[in-house]
Amino acid sequence: MTGPATGTTALACVALGSSATELRTLDVTGCGADDGWLRVEASGICGTDVALAAKDLDAPVILGHHVVGQVEDLGPQAAQRWGVTAGDRVALEEYLPCGSCPACRAGRYRECPDTDLWGGGRRVGLVPVDESPSLWGGNAQYMYLPPNAVVHRLPPDLPASLAAWTLPLANAVDWVSRVGAAAPGETVVVIGPGYHGLAAVAAARHAGAAQVLVGGLPRDASRLRLAEKLGATTFDTSQPDVAEHVRALTDGRGADLVVDIAGAGPETVSTAMSLLGARGRLVVAGIKNPALASIDTAALVRGMHTVSGVRGRDPESVARSIDVLAGGGAGLGDAPSEDVPLAEVGQMLGRLAAGDGPETPHVVVRPWLSPTDANADRSAS
Template identity: 40%
Template sequence: MNDMIRAAVATAPERTELQWLPKPGVRPESGLLRVAATGVCGSDLPYYQTLPQTRGPVILGHETVGHVEQMGDIARAKWGVKEGDLVALEEYIPCGFCRFCRSGDFRLCNATDWRLGGMRYGATGMNVAPGLWGGYSQYQYLHLNTVFHKVPSSVSPRHAALALPLSNGIEWTYLQGGAGPGQTVVIQGPGQQGLACVVAAREAGAECIIVTGLGTPTDHRRMELAKKLGAHHTIDIQSQDLLETVADITGGELADLVIDCASGGTDTVVSAIQLARKQGRVILGGQKRKRIPEFDSDMIIARFLTVKGMRGHSYQSVELALQLIAGNRHHVTDMSTHLFGLEDTDLALRTLAGKGVEDAVHMVIDPWM
């Protein structure tokens, strides 16, 4: 069976099966990664629910960490890595020559958007040869335009899998949101991204970090973790008036920066704008897939607000994330709560929908367990 590998294949909406697949050969312009760990991202849930129906069988998982197993001569000359290196991958597979790639913002390259026919790790169907485009597998095929990050020697693969969610927090809070010393930051939603924003805000020196969530047991446990990671206050929006509580905490000044990481309805977009002080900034990170009815856009004008929509992370933010993980700054590795074998991939994905294990924050699949 040395020429066969195991992978968890999403074969239909909300159905994942273990399969044995042929181990592909490597061309001069490609390579092969021996997967060590792959994080389970909240964005995997809509893929799990819909992608197998629209793209056929697919190997999900894009927060991949592993050792470079093999690479062709063209790839070797381009990548700057060697066999055996432990690396973390970005999900993006950019073209490398458009204006966004040339300016370093390759996440905006159309080639990274699978909805426009592009490729992305964890979202490309197995009908695209050789099919091993996701991390829920023992091996992952490496495209010539793969974006690599070398993992510091002190970091385990399990914790390195936190790099992408943590990089989103750094990107949204610090690089795009401008959080800094003396500022008040409100973070809506205590999921992976919200907790990552807490770590980034604390690292940036924010004076007051407030995290909001629901009155569910899950959110309460996550808000307790938020305090350990550096939040100063948490608000249960089902038992406390959100605007009044933030006004009380800030002496009526409200927030310099509000980051909406909440999934679901559009109410948090409106509250994010309401919570920002004059000249404040609002970062919208949680996709709603819904329209906002009767939205009063004059609030943005009256308060002279800056409102930004976020799309993923930058190369810089991933590098900064790996540095924070290496030093376990602000207890960031506590975000990694569950480790599963490949046969439990479906359980991990169902957990994202609240149908699996309890108390999960960041889950990791180890395909060799």
């Protein structure tokens, strides 16, 4: 069998809880007939990682669940089930579904109770490091691929910085196109110019939206500028006349679709509702804190609006995301990636938690990058 030689080790950033992390060197074990190993190329940091790293964890974990890499080794049964061979580049979903519940049997593994983040489910980047073989998250040089891993093959020549968009763009495709039903010629508004917000701009452009507007707060200025680079018009959601402003930008029609991806309080939901035109759709991604939001039922009924909640993505959205990226990324190549070596992951998670992150929301752990290389890259750009 090929793959990691006996005695191979992997450097990993282990989150200990309460914002503490440490680098550990862990053993890469052999693989059986039904599992495998991934050589991690890139692991995107999302808001969930930032929140998890800051909280009091029950047990140390290797975070990182937006992972792409190269299949280093795998058993014959795994190869058959995943449809990949050693050496293939893949994107890994965070789901570790049971494979036998009604949702799994219907192919809707994101709805498997075993994967439910809020119900104590197990996911890539959340399994304790004490559980053999320890390497369950993307913030490490190698990652274990258990029998129930969900992988998607990537084109061999897709640049790593674009490949790292696979999952956030798949989420955005699911929310904007599949659930939001964005159609050519429509106006799509995205609230929240973060990692998923930029991906949603690309998804809306790919869906043929005639106009893409992105709303954010004054503190989001640099990210709103990035959204403009991707072809969006931006606005300030904290202005009292925001609904009139958006109506003026859309010739009085309002939005066909609003996707609310803002990660803060529930007030963006009522703002989002106020931007909808006739038969407008509102898609809410992410639970607000506090969770209870108020909705103007007069506008809802009179406007015949639809409100949907979304989480994660279906497998078809991952396939579409990979197609979009292979075709150039619908502008995402214009959003720079901030590459983080393993030794700097803890510091970066702290910066992001404090709202002091880099200008780009595309922050990517590159486990084989040495801190010196990363600094050299930054000073050169």
